[in-house]
Amino acid sequence: xxxxxxxxxxxxxxxxxxxIKLNEIADFFHYSVSHLSRSFNRYVGMxxxxxxxRRRLSLIAIEISKKEKSISYLSDTFGYSSQxxxxxxxxxxxCITPTIYKKGKxxxxxxxxRKIKGENNIMINNLKELCFNVWSKSSDENTLLDAISDIxxxxxxxxxxxxxxxxxxxxxxxxxxxxxVKLNLINGLYDVKSxxxxxxxxxxxxxxxxxxxxxxxxxxxxxxxxTLKAIFxxxxxxxxxxxxxxxxxxxxVKESSFDMNSMHKKLDILKNEILKLTNEKEIKDFCENxxxxxxxxxxxxxxxxxxxxxxxxxxxxxxxxxxxxxxxxMSYHFFTSMADSDEITVVREGxxxxxxxxxxxxxxxxxxxxxxVVSSIFLKFPSGMSGSGxxxxxxxx
Numbered sequence: 570x571x572x573x574x575x576x577x578x579x580x581x582x583x584x585x586x587x588x589i590k591l592n593e594i595a596d597f598f599h600y601s602v603s604h605l606s607r608s609f610n611r612y613v614g615m616x617x618x619x620x621x622x623r624r625r626l627s628l629i630a631i632e633i634s635k636k637e638k639s640i641s642y643l644s645d646t647f648g649y650s651s652q653x654x655x656x657x658x659x660x661x662x663x664c665i666t667p668t669i670y671k672k673g674k675x676x677x678x679x680x681x682x683r684k685i686k687g688e689n690n691i692m693i694n695n696l697k698e699l700c701f702n703v704w705s706k707s708s709d710e711n712t713l714l715d716a717i718s719d720i721x722x723x724x725x726x727x728x729x730x731x732x733x734x735x736x737x738x739x740x741x742x743x744x745x746x747x748x749x750v751k752l753n754l755i756n757g758l759y760d761v762k763s764x765x766x767x768x769x770x771x772x773x774x775x776x777x778x779x780x781x782x783x784x785x786x787x788x789x790x791x792x793x794x795x796t797l798k799a800i801f802x803x804x805x806x807x808x809x810x811x812x813x814x815x816x817x818x819x820x821x822v823k824e825s826s827f828d829m830n831s832m833h834k835k836l837d838i839l840k841n842e843i844l845k846l847t848n849e850k851e852i853k854d855f856c857e858n859x860x861x862x863x864x865x866x867x868x869x870x871x872x873x874x875x876x877x878x879x880x881x882x883x884x885x886x887x888x889x890x891x892x893x894x895x896x897x898x899m900s901y902h903f904f905t906s907m908a909d910s911d912e913i914t915v916v917r918e919g920x921x922x923x924x925x926x927x928x929x930x931x932x933x934x935x936x937x938x939x940x941x942v943v944s945s946i947f948l949k950f951p952s953g954m955s956g957s958g959x960x961x962x963x964x965x966x
Contacts, residue, residue: 573598574612574685577605582682585625586647591617607780613683614714614725616781623680626662629655630679633671634847640667670847676893678869679848686715692722694739696761699723700750703735704757705919708866713754724777726784726801726946730869730892731755736764736784736801736946738774745774747786749946754868755890764801765948772797786948799950827905832878832885839876840898843891852893863917870894875922875934877915884913886924886934904934 577594594617595602609617629643644655659667663677670677693699699720706716713733717725726734726749735750747765752758767774767788775787775796784801839862846852849867856864861877874889885905891898908926915924922934 573600574608577609578613578683578685581621581624585621585628588648589621607778610779610781611724612685612714612718614710614728620680620683622658623662624682626659627679627681629659629667630663630670630677630848631850633667634673634851636671636673640671673845673847676847676870676896678894679850681710681849683714684711685718690721691719693720694722696737696739696748696750696759699737700752700759701757703733703752704754704759707754708917710868713868722777724779724784727803728868730871731866734946736777736786738777738786740769740774743769745769747774747948755866755871755873762946764946797950799948801946802949803946826907827883827885828880829902831880832887832902835878836876836887836889836900840889840891840900843872843874843889844893844896844898846893860914863915863922865917865922875915875917876900877913877924879911879913882909882911883907886915886922904932906932 577598580594580597581589591606592602595605598605606617609620613620615623625647629647632638632643633640640655641652644652647655649655649658656666656668659665659670663670665675665677669675693702702720703713703716703723707713713728714725717723717735720737722739723735723737726736728734731754733752733754735752736747737750738745738747744766746763747767749762749764751760751762771791773789773791775789777784777786779785782800785798786801788797788799789795790797843852843855846855849872852867852872853864856862856874861879863875863877864872865875866873870893872891872893874891876887876889878885878887883905886903888901888903889898890901908931910927912927913924913931915922917923923930924932924934
């Protein structure tokens, strides 16, 4: 289904200025409306209308930030009935009016183009492995959704910037346990809360899935083979520390041999420049123009960078965390060293940040630290019964 959905997403992009409707696209690609809607929810991470609305408004926001065309012209070009209606939609999504955004002092979170890489349909029966699998493959919104769609026994329940709530089930000898997992995509830490456990002799968990009504689980009664659908209801440390290991033959130098005052002055200037940016496209362009600045992670309005500061053959690595919505920014110096050359570069490769000297690997860094808050999710059954724990509900339904 992933390749077919990419065709749908490409169709949306080409026709984004038109009044696109789900039933028309379903007819065009020969799908049932319900199947397309359900698949869109699962793989794109939001419903059809929400994606189109956010994508269209994001394209307009990029044009507004260029300050070359009027807001009224853009709203008319993208098919809005009036500038007032457009401004209302813009504020609903970005929490500010387009007029205020045009002044260039407020950061907003744009909706990127969704590209689905495919599904592997794997089952992971270990919470630590599951969380690492999602975290290590997630560096932005698209890769997060791909990582989750690869795993059969996992769904995304909610997301708030870098904090995601996942629901999973793990099969054990006598029971299948359903868990709520709070995963911090910036620092990789997670917390787990048990939602429900099912006696395997009485019921099997057939699937976890999501549709327009939300997230749900499907059980099968072992004896009768009847199925039951129950829905889920809901009812960090702000910087990243890196641990760095160097290759053999190099020594970490003391901070006293490095001019820290000069470095902090450069970092202060850089942080002020970052805070002037108004969306993630501008941030990515900013990083591309600074070969010593690497964007390692970004979710919503939260961004983590690594800045390489050189002083001859000495250099330092600094982690910079910022929440662009709150205009909060801080830096953390985590590594200082000497090299036998002044040709020093940093590159993000997967979950690692690699430092190279004259093209050869010098050091590997990875993320540590953080904290998070646990929320409460429970299962609600058709009879109205709900709560945490497990029981034989065969007689209830």
